[in-house]
Every structure is written in C-alpha cells, then in structure tokens.
C-alpha cells in the first residue's frame with residue numbers, strides 16, 4: 605500500500621469511528637513518516653479524488669499536532685542569520701502586531717465617537733505602517749526563497765503564497781488608508797470598515813505565516829540542500845534589505 609492509500613484508509617476509519625486512541629496513534633505514526641510537503645500533496649490528491657475537504661478535518665487536527673514540533677525541529681537545524689531564521693523571527697514580530705491590531709480594533713469598536721486624544725487612533729496608524737512595512741520580507745520570500753524552490757520544481761505552495769501576498773497587500777493598504785482617514789469619515793462607517801479589514805488581516809495573515817513556518821520553510825530546507833546556495837541566497841536577501849522591525853539579521 606502506498607502512503608496515499610494508507611492515509612485514505614486511516615481517514616475512513618477516523619471518519620467512521622471518530623478519533624479513538626488506537627486510530628489516533630496509527631494516524632500519528634503514519635503522518636510522522638510523511639514530510640510536510642508529501643502530506644499537503646496527499647491531502648490535495650484526496651480532495652481531487654472526491655473526498656470532501658471537511659472529511660479531512662480529523663487528519664488536519666493530527667497534522668497540526670505533528671506540525672507543532674516541526675518549527676522547533678527546523679529552528680534547531682539553522683543558525684542565527686540564516687535566511688529562514690530571519691524570516692521566522694520577522695513572523696514572530698508580525699504575529700505580535702496582529703495581537704495588538706486585534707486588541708486596538710476591539711477597543712475602537714467600543715467607542716461611540718472619534719476623539720483625537722485617544723491613543724488608540726495613533727497606535728492604529730503606527731500599526732498599519734508596521735504591518736505594511738513587511739514588504740521587504742515578502743520580496744525576499746518571492747525573489748529569493750520561492751524562486752529557488754520553483755527552480756527545484758516545488759511550484760504549488762510558492763504559487764499560493766504569492767497569491768496570498770498580493771491579496772493581503774491590498775487589505776493592508778486599506779487598513780492604512782482608514783487609519784489615516786478617520787477624521788474625514790463617518791465614525792460608524794470607519795468602525796465597520798476597520799473591523800472588517802482588521803479581522804481579515806488578523807485571520808489570513810496568521811494563517812499565511814502558519815503555512816510558511818510549518819510547511820513551506822521546512823520544505824525549503826529539505827529541497828535546497830547545498831550550503832553554498834543558502835549562502836548565496838543570504839547575500840541576495842541582504843541586497844533586498846530588511847524591515848524596520850527585523851531583529852538581528
């Protein structure tokens with residue numbers, strides 16, 4: 605039985621009986637023998653074969669459990685200053701911005717009118733600029749990391765990540781526009797717009813970072829084997845430059 609067939613049969617059992625300890629262990633053992641890239645390909649193939657995405661739910665839960673260790677394992681394999689290490693550190697900073705954005709948005713939703721003395725509005729403007737400032741991060745991913753992966757015929761995940769960058773870029777620009785326009789907007793409209801775009805960014809950017817940390821970066825480390833190439837990539841990253849929030853690169 606190949607891995608995909610094994611996955612299908614475990615999934616059938618999971619969907620029929622729920623997650624029992626035995627089946628869970630069987631699934632965990634199987635998922636551990638599969639690389640993150642193979643697992644995403646297997647999930648894709650199962651969907652193409654007609655499996656409903658919601659039937660993959662149990663597998664996703666187990667997948668997550670395995671992935672939790674994946675980032676720690678990845679970090680152990682790379683040193684400070686490594687292209688991926690810098691990108692992961694930047695993700696950590698961006699995730700902090702997202703926690704703050706969520707909080708500021710909630711506070712603004714509880715206000716009845718605009719008051720320029722409230723610090724939330726200033727912080728929203730600053731946050732919108734910091735979040736947009738991740739552009740160099742995305743450029744390093746696209747022009748250096750994804751390009752090297754695509755040269756090695758890993759094309760699917762980078763293509764999806766590029767599309768998400770483009771989509772998020774527009775939403776981030778919108779957030780910045782609202783944050784800077786509040787004085788000229790009807791306050792209820794402002795609140796509704798900020799709520800929608802903030803929630804979108806918080807959810808989708810988190811999800812994007814998760815996919816990169818747990819799937820794309822480990823796959824990159826697996827696919828790009830030559831140290832020389834990583835050193836050369838580091839130089840190309842230096843040429844592109846870093847973000848205002850990048851810690852020690």
Ligand SMILES: [Fe+2]
Pocket residue numbers: 742745765769812816
């Ligand atoms: Fe990205």
Ligand SMILES: [Fe+2]
Pocket residue numbers: 691695741745813816
């Ligand atoms: Fe990223």
